[in-house]
Amino acid sequence: MEKKIDELLRKSQLSVTAGRRKILELFLQQDGALSHGDIEKKAGEKFDRVTVYRTLQAFLEKGLIHSIPTADNSIRYALCSDDCSAGRHRDDHVHFICNHCGNAVCLEDVVVPSIRLPRGYVVQQVEMLVSGVCRNCAAQ
Amino acid sequence: MEKKIDELLRKSQLSVTAGRRKILELFLQQDGALSHGDIEKKAGEKFDRVTVYRTLQAFLEKGLIHSIPTADNSIRYALCSDDCSAGRHRDDHVHFICNHCGNAVCLEDVVVPSIRLPRGYVVQQVEMLVSGVCRNCAAQ
DNA sequence: ACTAAATTGCAACGGAGTTGCAAAAAATGT
DNA sequence: ACATTTTTTGCAACTCCGTTGCAATTTAGT
Numbered sequence: 001m002e003k004k005i006d007e008l009l010r011k012s013q014l015s016v017t018a019g020r021r022k023i024l025e026l027f028l029q030q031d032g033a034l035s036h037g038d039i040e041k042k043a044g045e046k047f048d049r050v051t052v053y054r055t056l057q058a059f060l061e062k063g064l065i066h067s068i069p070t071a072d073n074s075i076r077y078a079l080c081s082d083d084c085s086a087g088r089h090r091d092d093h094v095h096f097i098c099n100h101c102g103n104a105v106c107l108e109d110v111v112v113p114s115i116r117l118p119r120g121y122v123v124q125q126v127e128m129l130v131s132g133v134c135r136n137c138a139a140q
Numbered sequence: 141m142e143k144k145i146d147e148l149l150r151k152s153q154l155s156v157t158a159g160r161r162k163i164l165e166l167f168l169q170q171d172g173a174l175s176h177g178d179i180e181k182k183a184g185e186k187f188d189r190v191t192v193y194r195t196l197q198a199f200l201e202k203g204l205i206h207s208i209p210t211a212d213n214s215i216r217y218a219l220c221s222d223d224c225s226a227g228r229h230r231d232d233h234v235h236f237i238c239n240h241c242g243n244a245v246c247l248e249d250v251v252v253p254s255i256r257l258p259r260g261y262v263v264q265q266v267e268m269l270v271s272g273v274c275r276n277c278a279a280q
Numbered sequence: 281a282c283t284a285a286a287t288t289g290c291a292a293c294g295g296a297g298t299t300g301c302a303a304a305a306a307a308t309g310t
Numbered sequence: 311a312c313a314t315t316t317t318t319t320g321c322a323a324c325t326c327c328g329t330t331g332c333a334a335t336t337t338a339g340t
Contacts, residue, residue, distance in 0.1 A: 015286060015337055036327085048289050053328065058287095071209045071267065094255065099264060113253045115234065115268070120275035124239060127211065128255070129267040135260035155306055155317060176296085188320050193297065195318095 001028075012062035019047050023055050024064070033068050033076035033095075033104040068095045068104055069127065076104045095127070098134035105134070144168075152202035159187050163195050164204070173208050173216035173235075173244035208235045208244055209267065216244045235267070238274035245274070 005024050009016050026034060026042050034042075039052055056077060059065045068076045081090065094110040097103070112128045145164050149156050166174065166182050174182075179192055196217060199205045206229070208216045221230060234250040237243070252268045 017287065017337070019288075049327090050290085050329080051288060054287080067211065069209050069211045069213070069269070071207065073209070073213055073215055075213055094257075096257070096261065107257065110255060110257060113255060115250060115253060115270070117234075117236070117247065117250060117270065118275070120278055121236065121270075122273040122278050123270055124272035125270070127269040127271075129209070129269070130255070130257065130261075130263055130265070131267075132264035133262035135258070138260055138262050157306070157318065159319075189296090190298085190321085191319060198318095 001025075004028075008064065012059075012064050014058060014062060014064075019051050020055055020058075022046070023052065024059075027065065027077075027079045031105065033078035033106065035074050035076045037074075066091050068097075068106075069129065070097055070104065071129070071131070078104070078106050081108065092126075095129050096134065097129065097131045098137055099131055100133050100137035103134060141165075141168075148204065152199075152204050154198060154202060159191050160195055160198075162186070163192065164199075167205065167217075167219045171245065173218035173246065175214050175216045177214075203229060206231050208237075208246075209269065210237060210244065211269070211271070218244070218246050221248065232266075235269050236274065237269065237271045238277055239271055240273050240277035243274060 002021075005021050005028070006016050008024060009020055014020060022043055023039060026039060036052060036056065039056070040047075040049065043052070056065070060067065060077070063080055065077045066080050068078060070076060078095075092112050094107045094112055096105050096107050107130075112126050115123075115126070117123060142161075145161050145168070146156050148164060149160055154160060162183055163179060166179060176192060176196065179196070180187075180189065183192070196205070200207065200217070203220055205217045206220050208218060210216060218235075232252050234247045234252055236245050236247050247270075252266050255263075255266070257263060
């Protein structure tokens with residue numbers, strides 16, 4: 001695990017530091033998405049707010065994570081799949097947010113359907129955000 | 141026009157005030173979506189920030205407008221179609237944001253396609269956000 | 281191990297959004 | 311039209327989020 005984390009960082013051309021290790025570990029332990037606040041809480045008091053911001057920004061730039069916009073204006077982040085990097089970004093899956101537990105997850109298997117826009121529009125990115133009740137919450 | 145505005149407000153069970161008239165007018169004059177900041181600028185120095193916040197909140201609650209989440213964490217608001225009200229909300233169209241001019245518009249004619257989620261998930265709302273280049277910007 | 285480059289923590293700042301409260305304006309009943 | 315009640319507004323103050331500059335520390339490369 002330790003190895004894997006350091007490898008991932010190096011592969012993304014990021015210096016290996018305690019903060020980045022810890023934050024990347026949090027993402028790997030979690031199958032859902034994390035907000036800045038989540039990370040600050042889970043990381044304990046060990047890192048400065050600013051470091052968390054800058055780490056997330058670096059991860060974003062290097063294509064380690066991608067951001068998920070939400071209706072309540074609180075951006076979440078989730079690990080990208082292996083074939084993402086700073087250059088190319090494959091991010092064509094649907095995002096789901098549970099209105100009950102608040103968790104956000106990537107539904108990697110659900111591909112965003114293609115759509116036709118009126119003529120004249122150029123499509124660059126499509127984001128599909130589904131909210132409802134997740135599997136865990138619905139089961140209760 | 142004046143008449144129409146007052147009627148709309150009354151229909152939504154909102155007291156008619158200068159601020160609400162003005163802000164609703166801005167939405168009617170505009171075919172795109174407006175952010176809080178846009179409204180403050182366009183309304184001039186006439187209204188307090190707080191009034192704008194509270195007005196938007198009131199409009200949201202009464203179903204006059206709906207919010208559009210964006211990737212850059214700046215919520216926009218757009219007029220709802222006529223058949224929306226505090227009770228029922230029909231909001232099944234695609235939203236488009238231009239990366240060039242920054243404008244956000246509702247593509248009322250483009251319906252969000254239905255999707256199948258893995259079993260166990262309960263879908264309550266689907267938001268589809270397309271970004272790219274809008275008709276006006278692409279034409280140049 | 282040494283040096284250059286990158287990262288971190290701190291302090292400070294600016295912007296966004298919220299709340300309490302008194303003054304002002306709108307709605308209501310007569 | 312007027313008085314009363316209810317709602318809305320503006321102000322001040324506050325919190326929270328995110329950013330920036332800078333000095334100190336840590337990492338990477340040789």
